[in-house]
Amino acid sequence: MQHEIKYSPAFAMAELTLTPGESVNVEGGSMVGMSSNMKISTSLGGTRRGFFGRILAFFAALIRKVFGGETMFLNNYTPEGGPGTVLVAPALTGQIIHYPIRSGQNLYIQSSSFLASTPGIRIKTRWGGLKSLFGGEGLALLYASGDGDLFVNSYGDIEEIDVNGEYVVDTGHVVAFEESLEWKVGKVGGLKSTLLSGEGLVSRFRGRGKLYIQTHNLGAIVQWLTPLLP
Amino acid sequence: MHIQIDHKPAFALANIALEPGEQFITENGAMVAMSPTLSVETTSRATGGKGGLLKGLKRMISGESFFNNVFTASAGPGLLSIAPSLIGDITRHDLQGETLIVQGSSWLGHAPGVELDTQFGGLKALFSGEGVFFLKLSGHGPALFNSFGAIHQMDLNGSFLVDTGHVVAFDEGIDYKIRKVGGWFATLFSSEGLVMEFQGQGRLWIQSRNPDEFGGLVGRLLPPRKQ
Numbered sequence: 354m355q356h357e358i359k360y361s362p363a364f365a366m367a368e369l370t371l372t373p374g375e376s377v378n379v380e381g382g383s384m385v386g387m388s389s390n391m392k393i394s395t396s397l398g399g400t401r402r403g404f405f406g407r408i409l410a411f412f413a414a415l416i417r418k419v420f421g422g423e424t425m426f427l428n429n430y431t432p433e434g435g436p437g438t439v440l441v442a443p444a445l446t447g448q449i450i451h452y453p454i455r456s457g458q459n460l461y462i463q464s465s466s467f468l469a470s471t472p473g474i475r476i477k478t479r480w481g482g483l484k485s486l487f488g489g490e491g492l493a494l495l496y497a498s499g500d501g502d503l504f505v506n507s508y509g510d511i512e513e514i515d516v517n518g519e520y521v522v523d524t525g526h527v528v529a530f531e532e533s534l535e536w537k538v539g540k541v542g543g544l545k546s547t548l549l550s551g552e553g554l555v556s557r558f559r560g561r562g563k564l565y566i567q568t569h570n571l572g573a574i575v576q577w578l579t580p581l582l583p
Numbered sequence: 584m585h586i587q588i589d590h591k592p593a594f595a596l597a598n599i600a601l602e603p604g605e606q607f608i609t610e611n612g613a614m615v616a617m618s619p620t621l622s623v624e625t626t627s628r629a630t631g632g633k634g635g636l637l638k639g640l641k642r643m644i645s646g647e648s649f650f651n652n653v654f655t656a657s658a659g660p661g662l663l664s665i666a667p668s669l670i671g672d673i674t675r676h677d678l679q680g681e682t683l684i685v686q687g688s689s690w691l692g693h694a695p696g697v698e699l700d701t702q703f704g705g706l707k708a709l710f711s712g713e714g715v716f717f718l719k720l721s722g723h724g725p726a727l728f729n730s731f732g733a734i735h736q737m738d739l740n741g742s743f744l745v746d747t748g749h750v751v752a753f754d755e756g757i758d759y760k761i762r763k764v765g766g767w768f769a770t771l772f773s774s775e776g777l778v779m780e781f782q783g784q785g786r787l788w789i790q791s792r793n794p795d796e797f798g799g800l801v802g803r804l805l806p807p808r809k810q
Contacts, residue, residue, distance in 0.1 A: 359735070363592065363733075364592060364593070364732035364792055366733065381772075384764075385746055386744060387743070388742075388743060389743060391744075395768055428775065442791050444792070444793065444800045446797070571801075571804070574801065575804045579806055582808060583808065
């Protein structure tokens with residue numbers, strides 16, 4: 354599969370070109386346009402076969418939907434009878450980055466930042482525990498492992514940070530981070546600054562690895578819009 | 584008339600320099616700033632020509648407003664700045680006798696040599712979620728249309744499917760129909776629903792963001808309206 358990311362960073366759109374036999378999984382609602390020879394099939398995203406596997410996939414999808422803020426279904430696109438193109442873009446204004454997953458280089462993704470992945474990548478919902486509840490970012494992180502191409506989107510542009518030691522990020526700005534990083538949600542400072550700084554809770558990363566953060570925060574625009582509603 | 588589009592693609596603003604007597608027609612509410620030499624007339628007519636009430640009504644159904652604004656450099660040369668309400672790009676297209684079909688909310692303005700009309704999209708457009716009418720731009724002169732997100736121009740030769748919320752404009756010669764994105768299961772559960780299948784040769788402009796999707800995502804996070 355070939356890819357080209359256009360109109361970065363404000364209105365990024367990924368142009369994915371596939372040859373017969375190749376396919377790509379895309380978050381529901383993200384398709385902008387496609388060649389007419391592209392076939393779409395909608396699934397719950399599970400990898401196990403059989404009746405029991407489907408039941409499992411259903412509940413995994415339900416957890417993704419309820420706690421992860423993602424749609425329940427994944428759409429798989431594959432060209433028939435020749436190469437085909439599918440254009441994908443997220444709903445929010447912002448950037449798309451390509452992250453190749455190779456064995457051992459797994460990635461945690463903030464649940465609403467998943468855009469697309471090739472079939473060699475397994476996407477699982479990871480229960481972030483109570484700490485993510487307090488993070489206000491939904492209860493689930495997605496965990497991408499395997500081998501293939503992953504596309505992640507953001508609200509605003511994406512800043513890549515090489516963490517070596519410790520790094521603190523407002524939880525609403527976390528997009529993705531490598532598995533090698535340890536992660537914890539906590540207060541920004543003492544009780545006074547937690548309540549009055551407007552920063553609330555933050556994610557603390559420790560170790561060595563790449564961290565991707567977004568320049569804008571969806572929670573902030575929602576907060577700003579709310580008092581303006583009629 | 585000289586048109587310059589600045590601050591592309593995120594915050595595009597069209598600066599239109601008018602010579603004395605020249606006019607420019609814009610979407611209602613698009614004016615950002617103007618010279619005091621310009622006068623504005625609000626009309627339901629397309630270009631001060633035929634139409635009137637019926638044209639205004641048709642335009643309203645197509646997703647545009649009932650009234651248009653006609654700016655005239657009546658007291659000397661002047662500058663008119665216009666911008667769409669959503670963040671995104673503006674594209675200039677100089678019509679040379681051909682006809683463009685424009686999705687209702689994407690039309691921003693045009694010079695008087697261009698005729699703006701409304702086209703009934705047929706029953707198929709009823710289901711597209713994009714209104715029953717498209718706008719039709721024909722004649723000679725510059726026309727401006729806007730996008731939510733970036734504008735992606737495609738030279739169509741064959742067929743291509745586009746999510747209905749991403750269509751901006753296309754050449755009149757291109758044929759289109761509304762169809763399901765796949766089988767019934769995919770149509771119901773893919774969150775992709777209906778698409779427009781374009782067929783033929785010509786230019787097709789699509790926008791990289793979908794206003795309804797953006798609104799839906801942010802809207803879900805807002806508190807319910809007080810009754």
